[in-house]
Amino acid sequence: MYKLIYMPGACSLAIHALLNELKQDVEVVDRSKAVDFDKHESRGMVPVLIDNGQSIREGAAIILYLLEKHKNNMIPESGLEKARFVEWIMFANATMHPAYGRLFFIGKTMEDGPAKHQALNAAADAISTLWQAVERQLKNANYIFGEQITAVDFMLAVYASWGQYFPVDIIMGDKVRRLIAAVNAQPAFIKAVEDEAAASA
Ligand SMILES: N[C@@H](CCC(=O)N[C@@H](CS)C(=O)NCC(=O)O)C(=O)O
Missing domain, CATH: 1.20.1050.10 (Glutathione S-transferase Yfyf (Class Pi); Chain A, domain 2)
Incomplete structure (x- = not known):
């Protein structure tokens, strides 16, 4: 299961909606409640996606990562x-x-x-x-x-x-x-x- 560190209504919401659209299970953690936030994101920003203990930052990078990993009709092949x-x-x-x-x-x-x-x-x-x-x-x-x-x-x-x-x-x-x-x-x-x-x- 993915973990997504977010702030309500922030740009992380687009990642969250995409995970739902791709039918992926996700645990969402409000940045203010993420005890280990500094370990994952020293810049203090959301979104941070955690996949198997690895954190991925930058919204565009996270989106491209998810679209290449999970079958979908959104991203053209080449x-x-x-x-x-x-x-x-x-x-x-x-x-x-x-x-x-x-x-x-x-x-x-x-x-x-x-x-x-x-x-x-x-x-x-x-x-x-x-x-x-x-x-x-x-x-x-x-x-x-x-x-x-x-x-x-x-x-x-x-x-x-x-x-x-x-x-x-x-x-x-x-x-x-x-x-x-x-x-x-x-x-x-x-x-x-x-x-x-x-x-x-
Ligand atoms: N280029 C970054 C920008 C991230 C960004 O600016 N996130 C905002 C929320 S939309 C944030 O975390 N701001 C920190 C704050 O408001 O304290 C990305 O796309 O991930």
Whole structure:
């Protein structure tokens, strides 16, 4: 059985939903309750996946590890198709996630006032531009890769939920909103949210 160190609602939720989708047993441990967290992750960040005593960090690496290990219809085998898939995993993990990260950083480090307001709005505008790229990708499809839901959709839906913590307008097109609603209605995603709430209580 896998062990996943998580924080509720954090990027680790996409890994948790993916594990459910792949029908893998997982014990989830809230970071604040993980007694041996330092042993697994000296950077203080989630997600950390523990497989047979070995810890794997970085969301994108964990996702690729799981998709190569467990049979699924998400990751193409090779070539340009696989490159496109990895491109979108990295867009989510290394472009969209850090764009939201700027909101958290500004929220935590700047004093309230006009400068903070301006910085938050500039960060939100950059995020809205990224959602436009997602909207274009969804031109003829319900999910990033056509009609097959993948880990990329899980990642994007988790990040999208972070906008609510800030007094900013993040603009998302209709297709993006539909994708997020569809992910939030997926049994694997719902179970992940519920199990995290129970494990953190
Ligand atoms: N590049 C890392 C980023 C991980 C990351 O930023 N995780 C956040 C949660 S989404 C975290 O653990 N933050 C630490 C904190 O808020 O204390 C990954 O993809 O795993």
